Amino acid sequence: MSEKQSIWVFIEHTDGVIADVSLELTGKARELGDQLGFEVVGLLCGHEVDALAQEVIAHGADRVLLADHEELALYRTLPYARVAIEEARKRKPEIFLIGGTPNGRDFAPRVASALRCGLTADCTDLQIGDYYVKKEDKTYKDLLFQIRPAFGGNLIATIVNPHTRPQMATVREGVMRKPAADAARVGVVEKIAPVFDPGDLVLQVLSRQVRKSTIKLKDAPVIVAGGAGIETADEFALLRELANLLGGEVGASRAAVDAGLIDRAHQVGQTGTTVRPRLYIAAGISGAIQHRAGMDQSSKIIAINTDPNAPMFQIAHYRIVGDVGEVLPLIIKTLRERSMDQREAE
Amino acid sequence: MTDQRPIHSAVLVKQVPDTHNITGEVMTKDGTMNRGALPAIFNPEDLNALEMALDIRERTGGTVTVITMGPPKAANILRDCLFRGADRVILLTDRRFAGADTLATSYVLQCAVQKAGPFDLVLCGRQAIDGDTAQVGPQTAEKLGIPQITYAETIIEITSTHVTAERALDSGSEIVRCTMPVLLTVVGSANTPRPASVRRQMERKLAAVPSEYTAIRAQWPEFESDEALDAYLTKRDLKIPVWTAEDIGATEGSIGLAGSPTQVHKVNFVVLESTESKTIAPTAEAIKAMIAELVHEYIVG
Numbered sequence: 064m065s066e067k068q069s070i071w072v073f074i075e076h077t078d079g080v081i082a083d084v085s086l087e088l089t090g091k092a093r094e095l096g097d098q099l100g101f102e103v104v105g106l107l108c109g110h111e112v113d114a115l116a117q118e119v120i121a122h123g124a125d126r127v128l129l130a131d132h133e134e135l136a137l138y139r140t141l142p143y144a145r146v147a148i149e150e151a152r153k154r155k156p157e158i159f160l161i162g163g164t165p166n167g168r169d170f171a172p173r174v175a176s177a178l179r180c181g182l183t184a185d186c187t188d189l190q191i192g193d194y195y196v197k198k199e200d201k202t203y204k205d206l207l208f209q210i211r212p213a214f215g216g217n218l219i220a221t222i223v224n225p226h227t228r229p230q231m232a233t234v235r236e237g238v239m240r241k242p243a244a245d246a247a248r249v250g251v252v253e254k255i256a257p258v259f260d261p262g263d264l265v266l267q268v269l270s271r272q273v274r275k276s277t278i279k280l281k282d283a284p285v286i287v288a289g290g291a292g293i294e295t296a297d298e299f300a301l302l303r304e305l306a307n308l309l310g311g312e313v314g315a316s317r318a319a320v321d322a323g324l325i326d327r328a329h330q331v332g333q334t335g336t337t338v339r340p341r342l343y344i345a346a347g348i349s350g351a352i353q354h355r356a357g358m359d360q361s362s363k364i365i366a367i368n369t370d371p372n373a374p375m376f377q378i379a380h381y382r383i384v385g386d387v388g389e390v391l392p393l394i395i396k397t398l399r400e401r402s403m404d405q406r407e408a409e
Numbered sequence: 410m411t412d413q414r415p416i417h418s419a420v421l422v423k424q425v426p427d428t429h430n431i432t433g434e435v436m437t438k439d440g441t442m443n444r445g446a447l448p449a450i451f452n453p454e455d456l457n458a459l460e461m462a463l464d465i466r467e468r469t470g471g472t473v474t475v476i477t478m479g480p481p482k483a484a485n486i487l488r489d490c491l492f493r494g495a496d497r498v499i500l501l502t503d504r505r506f507a508g509a510d511t512l513a514t515s516y517v518l519q520c521a522v523q524k525a526g527p528f529d530l531v532l533c534g535r536q537a538i539d540g541d542t543a544q545v546g547p548q549t550a551e552k553l554g555i556p557q558i559t560y561a562e563t564i565i566e567i568t569s570t571h572v573t574a575e576r577a578l579d580s581g582s583e584i585v586r587c588t589m590p591v592l593l594t595v596v597g598s599a600n601t602p603r604p605a606s607v608r609r610q611m612e613r614k615l616a617a618v619p620s621e622y623t624a625i626r627a628q629w630p631e632f633e634s635d636e637a638l639d640a641y642l643t644k645r646d647l648k649i650p651v652w653t654a655e656d657i658g659a660t661e662g663s664i665g666l667a668g669s670p671t672q673v674h675k676v677n678f679v680v681l682e683s684t685e686s687k688t689i690a691p692t693a694e695a696i697k698a699m700i701a702e703l704v705h706e707y708i709v710g
């Protein structure tokens with residue numbers, strides 16, 4: 064077993080496909096590992112998933128801990144947590160990153176509680192830095208800075224765990240960039256043989272229904288998103304019409320999702336999807352920090368809002384103070400006229 | 410299910426600041442929150458957990474005990490629980506609980522659930538709106554040494570030994586069957602919480618913790634002393650028990666700031682980088698010009 068300090072990534076997978084967020088975090092772990100001189104380790108639990116190990120290595124891992132067992136075929140809290148807890152106790156990773164998926168958010172707190180270590184949910188950035196504790200007059204070197212919007216908005220908190228290991232954090236899909244796969248990368252696949260107590264197996268999955276998501280928010284080149292300023296289904300239909308014209312997707316702020324105007328799969332932001340489209344049109348979205356954290360890296364941002372002081376205007380490239388119900392039809396009309404002109408020109 | 414035995418549930422609830430109305434002044438220097446400066450509300454998904462527990466009680470018989478950790482004014486949500494149908498409520502309050510992260514919070518809840526129990530089910534909301542971490546439920550389950558069913562939406566069946574529930578996941582749903590005791594975290598789509606019952610409200614409006622006695626006596630001068638009020642409330646089972654760290658046998662080093670592995674290193678106000686930006690009038694001409702510019706830059710095809 065390697066004595067080298069390590070950064071772990073929980074590798075989540077469904078139907079033989081690794082979740083994007085796990086590979087994104089493997090890439091981030093590689094970056095942090097290079098900075099700290101740590102080994103990057105993917106923790107892969109499942110049944111007959113050997114083929115996935117090389118993919119984890121190709122995305123930046125030095126080692127994959129492969130726990131293969133029929134009880135691990137489908138994700139369940141207790142067997143998965145058992146493997147992570149036992150291995151973490153033995154190998155003492157410094158950092159443990161987990162995707163902020165429903166399973167990841169079920170798994171991570173269970174493991175953190177057993178290991179009695181700190182866990183920060185939904186980080187929007189991870190950095191390495193030093194932390195001085197006045198009470199102890201001591202500087203802790205190279206801690207994981209777990210950065211997240213906090214307290215409902217306006218504020219960004221940097222959380223650290225000076226005294227406990229591993230330093231655990233969850234990160235939502237899309238926050239980190241997925242690195243290009245390098246099939247030539249070499250790594251170690253280390254098989255581990257999990258042992259379960261009867262108590263680990265008290266929960267049975269009777270059935271599982273997977274709804275295939277038809278929306279690909281993260282990869283959409285254009286996103287037309289609506290927020291609290293959208294009041295009617297008709298106005299929401301305008302968003303969809305514009306998104307279709309631009310070959311894009313419809314996004315939403317949490318306010319619009321909570322209001323029941325659109326499915327949660329469309330939510331952009333800290334607790335939704337992080338996106339970096341070529342063009343982001345924010346229609347009636349005031350721009351709370353949690354939303355901006357999920358879209359502020361868009362190449363161009365058009366903000367439409369009746370409130371001239373909406374925070375979204377401060378990061379927008381084009382500010383349109385006006386009513387969504389009037390401005391969107393103008394944009395749609397302009398685009399339709401353009402495409403008609405083009406057709407005539409041809 | 411004629412041979413159904415009664416099911417005893419604990420519901421863990423939280424009073425949260427209404428984070429929709431947050432300002433900078435509510436932050437303290439050490440980066441934690443001055444909760445007193447914000448309007449406080451019942452965490453929405455905890456109401457769904459309470460409703461699920463009340464619904465189970467209607468199906469199986471049994472009891473519903475509600476536990477919250479918070480400042481004395483969190484008694485407000487406990488009264489609300491009594492009005493909605495809870496049998497018993499407990500307030501965990503102690504200055505030393507302050508500044509707890511999710512790990513230290515789950516330890517206190519574990520101690521309290523163990524003291525108040527045994528329970529067949531422990532229920533709580535999926536997450537609280539002030540942190541959105543969804544960590545306290547699973548952490549409490551781990552500390553109690555019981556399994557967890559997160560994102561529970563529907564209780565399909567309860568027998569004397571097992572619960573079968575449907576979980577709502579982003580990508581679909583799952584039906585699981587698990588032995589009891591088990592902890593469930595409940596999603597907002599699970600149900601519509603019943604309102605407070607007017608009759609229960611009339612009967613229990615005086616339910617209080619001792620720190621509220623002065624205020625109650627100002628309103629009800631017929632209680633001549635705190636002792637008289639205390640005796641009245643105790644006799645009618647309206648005195649809300651308040652448990653401190655000692656009462657639940659919690660170890661000092663595991664609670665509050667001291668028991669919290671996470672520390673807030675710093676809190677920054679978000680400084681918006683001013684982007685080079687143009688103001689576009691909401692007119693056809695201005696928008697046409699904007700689109701032309703975006704086409705020119707290959708942003709729009």
